[in-house]
Amino acid sequence: MDQEPEDRKPQSDEAHSAFSQPAGVLPVDTGPEDESQTTSEFAVPAGLAAPSAHPEPEGSAFTAPHGQLARPAFTPPGGIPVIRVPKEEPWQDRMRTILRMPVAERPVVEALQKHDEESGPAVPRVLDLTLRIGELLLAGGEGAEDVEAAMFAVCRSYGLDRCEPNVTFTLLSISYQPSLVDDPVTASRTVRRRATDYTRLAAVFHLVRDLSDRDVEVSLEEAYHRLSEIRRNRHPYPGWALTVASGLLAASASVLVGGGLLVFVSAFLGAMLGDRLAWLCAGRGLPEFYQFVVAAMPPAAMGIALTLFHADVRASAVITGGLFALLPGRALVAGVQDGLTGYYITASARLLEVLYFFVAIVIGVLTVLYFGVRTGAKLNPDAALLTVERPYWQILASMSLSLAFAILLQQERSTVLMVTLNGGVAWVVYGAMHLAGDISPVASTAVAAGLVGLFGQLFSRYRFASALPYVTAAIGPLLPGSATYFGLLGVAQSDLDQGLTSLSQAIATAMAIAIGVNLGSEISRLFIRVPGAATRRAAKRTRGF
Numbered sequence: 046m047d048q049e050p051e052d053r054k055p056q057s058d059e060a061h062s063a064f065s066q067p068a069g070v071l072p073v074d075t076g077p078e079d080e081s082q083t084t085s086e087f088a089v090p091a092g093l094a095a096p097s098a099h100p101e102p103e104g105s106a107f108t109a110p111h112g113q114l115a116r117p118a119f120t121p122p123g124g125i126p127v128i129r130v131p132k133e134e135p136w137q138d139r140m141r142t143i144l145r146m147p148v149a150e151r152p153v154v155e156a157l158q159k160h161d162e163e164s165g166p167a168v169p170r171v172l173d174l175t176l177r178i179g180e181l182l183l184a185g186g187e188g189a190e191d192v193e194a195a196m197f198a199v200c201r202s203y204g205l206d207r208c209e210p211n212v213t214f215t216l217l218s219i220s221y222q223p224s225l226v227d228d229p230v231t232a233s234r235t236v237r238r239r240a241t242d243y244t245r246l247a248a249v250f251h252l253v254r255d256l257s258d259r260d261v262e263v264s265l266e267e268a269y270h271r272l273s274e275i276r277r278n279r280h281p282y283p284g285w286a287l288t289v290a291s292g293l294l295a296a297s298a299s300v301l302v303g304g305g306l307l308v309f310v311s312a313f314l315g316a317m318l319g320d321r322l323a324w325l326c327a328g329r330g331l332p333e334f335y336q337f338v339v340a341a342m343p344p345a346a347m348g349i350a351l352t353l354f355h356a357d358v359r360a361s362a363v364i365t366g367g368l369f370a371l372l373p374g375r376a377l378v379a380g381v382q383d384g385l386t387g388y389y390i391t392a393s394a395r396l397l398e399v400l401y402f403f404v405a406i407v408i409g410v411l412t413v414l415y416f417g418v419r420t421g422a423k424l425n426p427d428a429a430l431l432t433v434e435r436p437y438w439q440i441l442a443s444m445s446l447s448l449a450f451a452i453l454l455q456q457e458r459s460t461v462l463m464v465t466l467n468g469g470v471a472w473v474v475y476g477a478m479h480l481a482g483d484i485s486p487v488a489s490t491a492v493a494a495g496l497v498g499l500f501g502q503l504f505s506r507y508r509f510a511s512a513l514p515y516v517t518a519a520i521g522p523l524l525p526g527s528a529t530y531f532g533l534l535g536v537a538q539s540d541l542d543q544g545l546t547s548l549s550q551a552i553a554t555a556m557a558i559a560i561g562v563n564l565g566s567e568i569s570r571l572f573i574r575v576p577g578a579a580t581r582r583a584a585k586r587t588r589g590f
Contacts, residue, residue, distance in 0.1 A: 138570065139257075140194035140201075167265065168205065168230055172219055174268055175199045176234040178249060179210070179217045181275070184239045185246040186513060188379055189388040192217075195253045202256040203265065214394030241375070242455040243514040248275045250510050280455050284324070287453060291370050292317035294449035294521070295344060299366030300442035301472075302527050303359055303435075307351075312366035315347035319367065334405045341371055341409030349417035360422075361530060364410065368526040369446070373402045374558065375454070375517045381559030382566075407533060414537040434480055443472035443522035450518035460514045463504055467519035471497045475523060487550070490523050491557035497523075498565025506569075516562055525554035 179196045183189075189212040196210040196219060210219045218233035252271055255261045263271075282290075295316030296309045304312065319340035326336045344367020348360040380395030447468025451461045471493045478489035501516035528551035535544025 137191060137194050140198045141190065143201075144193060144197055168221060168223075169232070170265055170269075171200060171203045171205055172221060172230065172232040174265065174272070175210070175219055176217050176232055177272055178253065179212065179219075180234055180236050181245065181249050181272075183212065183217065183236050185243065185249075186239075186241060186375055186379055186517075187246065187511060188386070189213075189383045189391040190386045191511070195250075198253055198257045212388070212391065214391045241453075242280060243460075243511075243517075244281050244455050244457050245275055245278065247457055247460075247510050247514065248278070254509050281458065282452055282455060288317050288320045288324075290449040290452035291320040294446055294453065295366035295370040297366075297442040297446035297449060298369035298522075298526055299362040301439055301446070301522060302362045302365050304362035304366070305359075308359060308362045308366075311347045311351060311363045312344060315344035315363060316367050316370045318343040319370075334401055337371060337402050337405035338409040341367065341406045342413050343367070344370075345410045345413035345417075349413060349420075349422050352417070352422040353420065361527075361534075365526045365530045368406065368410070368529050369521065369524055371402075371406050372524045372526060372529070372555075373399050374520055374524050374555075375513075376402070377555055378517065378520065378559045378562050381556065382563045385560070385563050406529075410530070410533050411537055414534060418537055436476060436480075439476065440469055440472060444469040446521045447518045450521040451514075454514070454518055456514045456518065460504075460508075464515055464518045467497055467500050467504075467515060468522055470500070471519055472522040487553050487557045490554050491561040493523055494520055494558045494561025495565040495568070498562035499569050500565075501562075502566045502569035512566060516566075520558050520562065523554075523558050525551035528554060 175196045178199055179192050182192045182195055187195075192212045193210045196212075196217070197208060200208040200210075200219070200221065205221050207222045208219060209221075211217070215236050216233060217236065218231065220229050220231040222229040249272075252263075252268065252275070255263050256268065292313040296313040299308045299312040319342065322343065323336040323340040326339050327333075345364050347367075348363035351363060352360045376395055376399050380392050380399060382392075383389075383395060384392030444465050448461060448465045450468075451464050456464065474493040474496055475489045478484045478492060479486050482489075497516055497519045498512075501512045501519065504515040505512035528547050532544045532547030532549075532551055535541065535547060538544075
């Protein structure tokens with residue numbers, strides 16, 4: 046019997062492995078064997094391509110939907126549209142425009158200030174400087190949009206791209222992401238104290254302008270030094286000057302509503318007494334709400350005293366003048382402006398602050414009026430219908446009121462003349478429309494406030510500064526002091542219908558002032574622009590849905 050060849054004998058199950066090469070399949074050349082080489086269960090099998098370093102997961106936002114072709118990865122024939130931000134445009138407008146752009150469309154940042162080329166800018170110090178500048182601006186009453194623009198300008202000046210500032214009423218924060226794979230750096234700062242000092246505000250704007258100017262070199266240490274000097278600088282006007290300015294403001298307002306010499310002196314003394322009492326309460330640590338309550342009482346008491354002594358004067362003019370010195374027009378304009386530009390949280394907080402101050406004034410005046418009515422004071426609510434037309438004296442009084450308001454706001458002496466003239470123009474427009482043209486007082490106030498905002502924006506562009514110093518004091522003659530007083534008098538005399546009607550007119554007038562100022566500023570930005578400049582996108586991108 047012939048024997049089978051040795052290689053054709055069937056192998057046993059132990060000798061046959063499931064991982065052995067099947068018969069008829071050529072072995073794969075794996076190169077020289079290296080017993081020391083180790084393999085991993087995560088290694089890519091032979092014959093398969095290695096995955097991409099950045100795979101796109103299933104359902105990613107960067108993958109085309111099923112059934113649709115992916116967009117071609119080349120530049121379209123028409124090219125990618127370039128958004129120009131001219132360097133000649135003021136830095137506020139440039140930063141507002143860039144902030145409204147999506148992050149992918151923002152122009153490449155160009156460091157305007159020098160730093161170490163190897164280590165780059167000191168990110169924590171730049172963010173800290175940015176927050177300190179934003180704190181001074183927000184505490185000085187600047188709008189949230191302008192504060193964000195200033196913070197963004199400081200970061201871009203030192204070469205920090207992909208920065209996102211965020212401003213609320215009491216909190217500032219900024220986030221910086223070095224690259225798409227690095228962790229973001231976030232810093233925040235709380236605004237606890239607020240002080241109205243437009244001289245300090247103008248100095249901060251000047252610092253930001255120098256940082257944004259390629260022709261001016263400001264190192265990080267020098268910027269810190271200048272900022273510390275701004276914080277240490279004393280107010281331009283002493284305390285006694287502020288007290289006299291408060292009295293002059295109330296006295297000028299009393300002349301606007303028909304007061305004579307005795308009314309002028311009474312309003313002057315009552316407002317100064319109220320200011321001193323408010324300073325005393327502030328020194329004792331009382332909240333600002335109670336300071337307004339105390340400050341509103343002396344002018345009202347002065348008007349009640351004149352009525353009790355049967356003086357042949359308009360006592361209502363004394364009380365109205367005292368209200369002009371207390372109405373928070375600055376906070377009202379800033380709150381409405383924040384709301385119109387899309388910063389609703391900050392706007393709500395500012396308007397709530399205005400409401401608290403208004404309630405404090407109401408409590409102070411109503412308390413005095415209530416006791417005055419009970420003691421027999423003959424206060425005539427029909428005096429609101431009497432119109433006194435003394436155009437020359439009223440124009441001088443409106444300019445004097447704006448001058449006093451500018452001193453109370455601690456403005457620079459170089460801006461006082463401009464804002465005084467702006468206030469006089471506002472009253473001339475209001476008087477021509479309402480007194481001579483018999484147009485609604487609310488509409489007349491809105492038009493006059495619009496011109497104030499327009500002129501204020503022009504002045505600020507000419508001086509490369511904030512528009513607040515040129516606007517806030519100029520709206521003083523338009524404040525609804527008279528309507529507020531007669532509304533409170535109606536409530537004190539239990540005539541709620543007339544009282545609520547007058548208070549509603551006061552609220553409508555205040556809103557007309559705020560909206561008019563904002564509209565005038567937007568008109569100046571809309572029509573007075575640098576050729577080729579990019580338009581600022583709307584704050585609210587929805588259209589009814």
